[in-house]
Amino acid sequence: MSDRHDPGRPIHTKGADDLAETEGATEAWTELAGGKTPPAAVERPATDLEARLEAELLREGLEVEHLTQWQLIRRKFLQHKLAVVSLIVLVIIILAGVFAGTIAPYGFEEIDLQNRSQAPTLDGFHIMGTDKIGRDYFSRVLFGTRTSLIVASIVAGVSTLIGTVVGGLAGYMGGRTDNWLMRLTDLFLTLPGLAILLILSAFLGQGSPIRVAFILAFLFWTATARIVRGVFLSLREKEFVEAAKAAGASDGRIIFRHILPNAMGPIIVSMTLTVATAILVEAALSFLGFGIQPPNPALGKLIADGQDSMTTQWWLVTMPGLLIVTISLCINFIGDGLRDALDPTQVIS
Amino acid sequence: MTQAALKLSDLTVEFDTVDGVVHAVDGVSYEVYPGEVLAVVGESGSGKSVTYLAVMGLLPKPAGRVTKGEVWFEGENLVGLTDKEMEHIRGNRMAMVFQDPMTSLNPVFTVGYQLAEALQTHNPDMSDEAAKDRAVYLLSAVGVPEPETRFDQYPHEYSGGMRQRAMIAMAMANEPALLIADEPTTALDVTIQAQVIEVMKTAQRETNAATILITHDLGLVAELADRVVVMYGGKVVETGTIDEIFHSPRHPYTLGLMMSLPRLTVNLTRLRPIPGQPPSLINRPPGCAFHPRCGMSAGREICRQEVPTLASTNGGGHHSACHFFTEVARELEMQAADLGIQAEGGVLDDVG
Amino acid sequence: MLIFFGMSLVTDPISQIRLVPDVSQQTIQNIVDRKHLDDPVIVQYGFWLKDVFTNQFGTTMLGDKPIWPDLSRAMWQTAQLVLVAEFIAVAIAIVLGVLAAKKQYSFFDYATTTISFFGFSVPIFWFALILQWLTVSLFLATGFRLAYTFGLSSPDPANWFIDRLQHMILPVTALAYVSIAQYSRYMRSSMLDVLHSDYVRTAKAKGLSDRTVTMKHALRNALIPLVTVVALNVGALLGGVVITETIFAWPGMGKLFITALARAELYTLMAWMLVAGVIIIVFNLLADILYAALDPRIRYE
Numbered sequence A: 001m002s003d004r005h006d007p008g009r010p011i012h013t014k015g016a017d018d019l020a021e022t023e024g025a026t027e028a029w030t031e032l033a034g035g036k037t038p039p040a041a042v043e044r045p046a047t048d049l050e051a052r053l054e055a056e057l058l059r060e061g062l063e064v065e066h067l068t069q070w071q072l073i074r075r076k077f078l079q080h081k082l083a084v085v086s087l088i089v090l091v092i093i094i095l096a097g098v099f100a101g102t103i104a105p106y107g108f109e110e111i112d113l114q115n116r117s118q119a120p121t122l123d124g125f126h127i128m129g130t131d132k133i134g135r136d137y138f139s140r141v142l143f144g145t146r147t148s149l150i151v152a153s154i155v156a157g158v159s160t161l162i163g164t165v166v167g168g169l170a171g172y173m174g175g176r177t178d179n180w181l182m183r184l185t186d187l188f189l190t191l192p193g194l195a196i197l198l199i200l201s202a203f204l205g206q207g208s209p210i211r212v213a214f215i216l217a218f219l220f221w222t223a224t225a226r227i228v229r230g231v232f233l234s235l236r237e238k239e240f241v242e243a244a245k246a247a248g249a250s251d252g253r254i255i256f257r258h259i260l261p262n263a264m265g266p267i268i269v270s271m272t273l274t275v276a277t278a279i280l281v282e283a284a285l286s287f288l289g290f291g292i293q294p295p296n297p298a299l300g301k302l303i304a305d306g307q308d309s310m311t312t313q314w315w316l317v318t319m320p321g322l323l324i325v326t327i328s329l330c331i332n333f334i335g336d337g338l339r340d341a342l343d344p345t346q347v348i349s
Numbered sequence B: 001m002t003q004a005a006l007k008l009s010d011l012t013v014e015f016d017t018v019d020g021v022v023h024a025v026d027g028v029s030y031e032v033y034p035g036e037v038l039a040v041v042g043e044s045g046s047g048k049s050v051t052y053l054a055v056m057g058l059l060p061k062p063a064g065r066v067t068k069g070e071v072w073f074e075g076e077n078l079v080g081l082t083d084k085e086m087e088h089i090r091g092n093r094m095a096m097v098f099q100d101p102m103t104s105l106n107p108v109f110t111v112g113y114q115l116a117e118a119l120q121t122h123n124p125d126m127s128d129e130a131a132k133d134r135a136v137y138l139l140s141a142v143g144v145p146e147p148e149t150r151f152d153q154y155p156h157e158y159s160g161g162m163r164q165r166a167m168i169a170m171a172m173a174n175e176p177a178l179l180i181a182d183e184p185t186t187a188l189d190v191t192i193q194a195q196v197i198e199v200m201k202t203a204q205r206e207t208n209a210a211t212i213l214i215t216h217d218l219g220l221v222a223e224l225a226d227r228v229v230v231m232y233g234g235k236v237v238e239t240g241t242i243d244e245i246f247h248s249p250r251h252p253y254t255l256g257l258m259m260s261l262p263r264l265t266v267n268l269t270r271l272r273p274i275p276g277q278p279p280s281l282i283n284r285p286p287g288c289a290f291h292p293r294c295g296m297s298a299g300r301e302i303c304r305q306e307v308p309t310l311a312s313t314n315g316g317g318h319h320s321a322c323h324f325f326t327e328v329a330r331e332l333e334m335q336a337a338d339l340g341i342q343a344e345g346g347v348l349d350d351v352g
Numbered sequence C: 001m002l003i004f005f006g007m008s009l010v011t012d013p014i015s016q017i018r019l020v021p022d023v024s025q026q027t028i029q030n031i032v033d034r035k036h037l038d039d040p041v042i043v044q045y046g047f048w049l050k051d052v053f054t055n056q057f058g059t060t061m062l063g064d065k066p067i068w069p070d071l072s073r074a075m076w077q078t079a080q081l082v083l084v085a086e087f088i089a090v091a092i093a094i095v096l097g098v099l100a101a102k103k104q105y106s107f108f109d110y111a112t113t114t115i116s117f118f119g120f121s122v123p124i125f126w127f128a129l130i131l132q133w134l135t136v137s138l139f140l141a142t143g144f145r146l147a148y149t150f151g152l153s154s155p156d157p158a159n160w161f162i163d164r165l166q167h168m169i170l171p172v173t174a175l176a177y178v179s180i181a182q183y184s185r186y187m188r189s190s191m192l193d194v195l196h197s198d199y200v201r202t203a204k205a206k207g208l209s210d211r212t213v214t215m216k217h218a219l220r221n222a223l224i225p226l227v228t229v230v231a232l233n234v235g236a237l238l239g240g241v242v243i244t245e246t247i248f249a250w251p252g253m254g255k256l257f258i259t260a261l262a263r264a265e266l267y268t269l270m271a272w273m274l275v276a277g278v279i280i281i282v283f284n285l286l287a288d289i290l291y292a293a294l295d296p297r298i299r300y301e
């Protein structure tokens, strides 16, 4: 990582104007790491010899790495115990969601009049109890989870696509395009997101999970865009890209064959984190009554319905909430594990 | 003989890493005397900086630690001193100028403030005015122009060379008995390098401090140093006066270093880097650490099996850690002939 | 950039005007007349803009109630909540972040990391409900009233200050928790960065005590990125306010927003967005000022 600033020139990493200046994949990783915008530091200009040596080593290093890259990533990921456990738990939850129709002991709206407001019990297999009118809560939560997962997947897919296109364009084209796209991105980042989502969802969403998902995606692409831009910006300057260019490769070929594969790591991680955020925000929208509407099952809506009888029937709020927490915690841990595993700059700690 | 300003004895530093224990410094022993400039040379990763981080008690915690040996300074063994006790020594009796002037000053405080802080930390009675006066004097002494104005400026308003001067001023602030300069010039361009070297020379002469000069730059060594310590793979492989090291190296690694020097008299295409990689400090090769890269070790079991110890080559202060140090002289002549240089009267006269 | 901000915040609501006829079933002709809703969008926008400046955001569609008095009162109530919560959050996050960084890989470090991972994963509305539930359970079990779960104040409090405090505890906790999780992560990583920096090593080499090095040389630098993060978070915070105020029935901007949204009160929503935009801009300016105060490198730009 070398900085092309004059030593005397002040550098800071704030605001859209400066985004054009900060560079690189390293930034993408730091951003993903939950964080830190690096405090301005002026790097010492590498001397020619050093630069050459570095390039040499890098090339060798990269070649060695390519052979075993995926094994290496897998090994590093498996070392992250929490991430592995999370992955297992999440897979179970996803399977339960996908096969909700077969697994759920009751239907989503099925009423068991004998067992109303039943606390969790093995009797009639109401393991999460029943609600006021005797619907099996486990089944309701299961179907709600399914909705959450569907929405989150769509959001992640669509917003990653938008983010990659916008970020890729900005990073690859640079200059004016970059400047304007990043201003747009910054604007989205500072907006009162939830308020806008609520308005859009209230007026456009009409309670359908698919629509809500697209509305979320519309606001969620920005984080990915910034990260992808950073990676593109730094890779654009790398030797192998220059070489491809010199060899007369088309822009499309350079992007898809050379840059994109190298940007996959950060993209995957940011997609993972998008899934977690999407689940939380969708739940919040539904909770407030402006997200997914009945008859579509949603975890947020279940919590909203349960809150009035929270003190007497604790399971109504607790159970769907715990599920949201579990899913999102798992995804965050997996994201953490992936980040560690995929980040080539990670120093062994 | 005068009392040594600093005496390292069997100093050993290890780092715990995920990949294993890094033996960064391995049983290093030597002395520095007051008023003397000792150059420590060796390729990247040979343990030069780590040695002196250990001396200063600044090893990154908790990964790095001194596992063995002693550091004698002013009648005290610094190994095992608490942080509190070290605080009185650091920046006061012993000071260090670090490798990178661009990042070594705190960007949010003025240079003057950072200088005055160095003074007042060790002289709690010093008034702000006195500290300022002295700081301005120090800045002018290291050749910072307009020191009064510069006092109130931030590091980003300084050029690289000026920052390095400010760092030197800071290190000299309390007239330390031992000054450690870790590659004080690598980050600077050639003209600035020359100026900084002048500053260092003057400073050293004035305070008569024992000075450690860590560097890759053999030209700088030739210009400033009295004695040289050559490190390889965490060990000292050769020590001697500057004449001994430059004119009659007695270790094949030192020889390689000398031969790798680009010299104006020699066609650059013939420059010979030392072939091979620096040794791994985690899984160290058995025997002599240099043997995989050493032409002289071919077919010699002892190089693969036995770790050579430092031994005097001339009954005096010139030491080498090579089983076959006597052969190095011949090797020198052969290689010099290869390069087409006159071997007599010291091949390496033109260095420095 | 800031002008661009303002522009889009103004233009965003216009697009909403187009949506009204689809949604609002009570499109009574006189509302349409009064608000010129049958005119082209751009004309409506003109009337709206006129209202904003001459008539303090104009009136609501239903009932023709003036918007500004309600909104400004709500802003004040929200400000109390947000400022207190953010102040607490920033203070705690700095302490946690600094300690975690100083003791990297210690038990404490892992504990704070775990806590902040929970912070990222727990939906704020659920956390708020659990807080309510715990408080009520505590009250039912022991008769001790730690906090109120509802509203701004009691009708007839014995001690106004304590009463307000009791009403604030829960919403402030809910708001602060999420921020703490986020800020402390940033603080930890920026502090780690700084602690490994060359200038901190220089400070140590000068013989400064560990305390001086950490609290003076490292902290000041580590705070710089946090300023940006906190400022950029204002928008998200307004979202959090919408949720917490709804749950704790706190009569602030968030509650106002949800009420307006439920009634499709477009003009209130537009006024709200405008105010939110101004708040965000103000905080960004504040951040710029603070940033410059902390970092001399940009002070002279």
Ligand SMILES: Nc1ncnc2c1ncn2[C@@H]1O[C@H](COP(=O)(O)OP(=O)(O)OP(=O)(O)O)[C@@H](O)[C@H]1O
Residues within 6 Å of the ligand: B015, B016, B017, B022, B024, B042, B043, B044, B045, B046, B047, B048, B049, B050, B051, B060, B063, B064, B281
């Ligand atoms: N914090 C650390 N953790 C693990 N290993 C370290 C650490 N710091 C240094 N080392 C290892 O110690 C060895 C010696 O490093 P040192 O910095 O002393 O080299 P050097 O001789 O100063 O090199 P250079 O000329 O590049 O400055 C290196 O192999 C390095 O990898």
Ligand SMILES: [Mg+2]
Residues within 6 Å of the ligand: B048, B049, B050, B099, B182
């Ligand atoms: Mg070094």
